[in-house]
Amino acid sequence: MDMQVWRSRLDTGQWFSHVPVSLQDSLLAIARIRRLSPGQLLFKRGDPPCGLYAVLEGSVRIGAVNEQGKEALLSLVEPPHWFGEICLFDGQPRTHDAYAVGQCILLHIPQTALLALLDERPAYWRQLALLMSHKLRLTFINLEQLSLMPAPARLAHRLLMIAEGYGEIDLPRRVLQLPQEQLASMLSLSRQTTNQILKDLQGQGILNLRYGEIEILDAQRLRALAVV
Numbered sequence: 001m002d003m004q005v006w007r008s009r010l011d012t013g014q015w016f017s018h019v020p021v022s023l024q025d026s027l028l029a030i031a032r033i034r035r036l037s038p039g040q041l042l043f044k045r046g047d048p049p050c051g052l053y054a055v056l057e058g059s060v061r062i063g064a065v066n067e068q069g070k071e072a073l074l075s076l077v078e079p080p081h082w083f084g085e086i087c088l089f090d091g092q093p094r095t096h097d098a099y100a101v102g103q104c105i106l107l108h109i110p111q112t113a114l115l116a117l118l119d120e121r122p123a124y125w126r127q128l129a130l131l132m133s134h135k136l137r138l139t140f141i142n143l144e145q146l147s148l149m150p151a152p153a154r155l156a157h158r159l160l161m162i163a164e165g166y167g168e169i170d171l172p173r174r175v176l177q178l179p180q181e182q183l184a185s186m187l188s189l190s191r192q193t194t195n196q197i198l199k200d201l202q203g204q205g206i207l208n209l210r211y212g213e214i215e216i217l218d219a220q221r222l223r224a225l226a227v228v
Contacts, residue, residue: 003028006056006107013080013168015134016054019127026121030113036060036100047094049087051111052128055079058104059177063185064096073185076101076178081168085132088114138166146188152197154187157226159207163216176214183214201225 007028010016016024036042036058043050045064053060055077062083063073074096077083087094088111118124138161145154163172184194198214201207206222208215216222 003031006033009056010054010080010107012170013054013082013165014170015082015127015131015168016080020124023121023124023127026117026124027109027114030109030117032108032110034106034108036104036106038100038102038104040100040104042098042100042106043094044097045094049091049094049111050108051084051114052082052088052109053084054082054107056105056107059101060104060106061099061101061182062096071185073182075186076162076182078165081165082131085128085135087111088128089132134167151187151189151193152200153226155183155189155194155197156201156222158183158187159214159216160219160223160226163219172216172219174216176216177212178214179212180209180214 007024010024033056034042034053042053042060056079059079060077060083061073062075062077063071065071077098083098086092118128145157149157159176160172161167162176162178163174165173180194180198181191183198184191187194198207198209201222202209204221206216206218206225208217
């Protein structure tokens with residue numbers, strides 16, 4: 001597929017669409033397309049920095065597994081999200097694992113080429129800092145909710161955030177490709193608790209549950225639950 005077609009997809013995201021056109025052009029000029037098969041590892045915790053990525057099709061799960069095999073799922077990264085920018089700033093190893101969910105197509109900006117671009121145009125660092133600060137803001141929100149909000153409110157808020165692409169897309173999605181066990185892992189809840197909350201919301205006509213999918217039927221009522 002032509003790079004300009006991918007560009008139109010990236011333009012649907014808040015970050016890419018708001019950076020200078022000159023930076024957009026420069027990123028696409030050094031970009032490569034990466035295709036991953038279902039379950040394929042992109043990078044793992046401890047790997048050296050390999051650059052910046054944007055999801056074009058499919059999704060990437062970001063998380064970690066401890067020695068006992070328990071997984072902490074931090075996020076499902078979907079189009080048109082960018083990720084991998086932390087290592088760009090500090091040059092340190094990757095902090096988490098990244099796996100493809102289903103067939104996945106990524107835009108890859110290699111680390112060496114991107115650093116060369118930033119050396120040439122230091123003003124572009126601010127745009128990358130804005131990308132990282134948005135993620136940091138979301139992290140603080142999630143930490144606060146984990147401490148202060150009851151489980152149903154946390155679940156409602158996370159569903160809305162996912163539907164809205166964590167602030168990256170303008171038109172929220174109605175149907176989320178999200179298995180319940182993955183949602184439970186993201187919220188640090190048990191599978192049973194998550195299932196019960198979802199069934200309660202389905203009984204109220206707020207959600208509709210299907211295998212591997214959650215459909216938001218009444219976003220307004222879901223939002224009211226999220227601010228409890």
